Amino acid sequence: MDNKSDSTNKIENYETSTIKKHIEDIIDYAAPKMDVYEFAIYMYLLRNTRLIGKVKDFFAFRSKRKELPMGASSKKTPTPMSKKSAYDRLISLESKNFIQILDNTYKGKCIQVYYPSEIQGLIKEIENDKKVIDIEEIDFFESHEYKEKILERENRKCFYCFKKLSNEGYVIEHVVSRPEGNNSYRNLVASCRTCNNKKSNLDVNDFIRKLYRENIISDTELTALTQKLEQLKNGELKPDL
Numbered sequence: 261m262d263n264k265s266d267s268t269n270k271i272e273n274y275e276t277s278t279i280k281k282h283i284e285d286i287i288d289y290a291a292p293k294m295d296v297y298e299f300a301i302y303m304y305l306l307r308n309t310r311l312i313g314k315v316k317d318f319f320a321f322r323s324k325r326k327e328l329p330m331g332a333s334s335k336k337t338p339t340p341m342s343k344k345s346a347y348d349r350l351i352s353l354e355s356k357n358f359i360q361i362l363d364n365t366y367k368g369k370c371i372q373v374y375y376p377s378e379i380q381g382l383i384k385e386i387e388n389d390k391k392v393i394d395i396e397e398i399d400f401f402e403s404h405e406y407k408e409k410i411l412e413r414e415n416r417k418c419f420y421c422f423k424k425l426s427n428e429g430y431v432i433e434h435v436v437s438r439p440e441g442n443n444s445y446r447n448l449v450a451s452c453r454t455c456n457n458k459k460s461n462l463d464v465n466d467f468i469r470k471l472y473r474e475n476i477i478s479d480t481e482l483t484a485l486t487q488k489l490e491q492l493k494n495g496e497l498k499p500d501l
């Protein structure tokens with residue numbers, strides 16, 4: 261008797277943890293790829309297939325759409341999504357690989373439904389998107405590792421005068437000085453100590469013209485530097501993390 265209830269618990273625990281994982285995946289990886297109608301339809305389809313042990317089933321959306329969440333509207337009585345909205349969303353869900361429409365019959369559409377973990381490349385794609393967002397939030401002044409990443413981005417050369425930098429002989433420099441400038445990779449460069457001292461609180465454009473006037477950089481280098489500064493500001497010079 262006891263043994264039996266033990267093994268039942270184990271099966272339930274296994275199912276609970278699998279379903280928990282699927283729900284986490286849906287929120288983390290499916291929702292960001294969907295609009296609210298797509299999400300409502302997808303959840304409805306999952307509820308009526310995978311959650312009851314089926315991979316696919318027939319759905320007649322002409323009537324089923326009334327069982328789905330109502331449209332987002334400011335009206336006092338919300339209305340169901342239109343037939344067109346429902347059918348358009350089925351097509352877009354299929355194009356995003358969340359479902360596959362296998363057949364179209366008098367019973368409705370036969371739809372196969374996939375969990376995010378079954379869709380090739382989806383989780384990786386969202387994780388990569390997250391990395392791009394994260395880099396914008398990193399304080400590159402915070403740790404030695406991050407400063408090194410800036411130095412590597414510069415190919416271990418001074419951002420301003422192009423001289424080779426040694427491991428000890430460089431500083432991480434704010435292009436726009438504090439407090440206006442921040443510690444983003446868009447505002448930090450690796451520079452030699454001479455350039456750092458010389459720049460001090462000068463505006464970066466005044467400073468690079470000064471380097472040119474003093475023959476520290478050539479006119480080709482001045483052009484390259486002007487271009488680099490523009491790319492830096494636009495976030496095109498991302499350090500490899």
Ligand SMILES: [Zn+2]
Nearest residue numbers: 418421452455
């Ligand atoms: Zn320099």
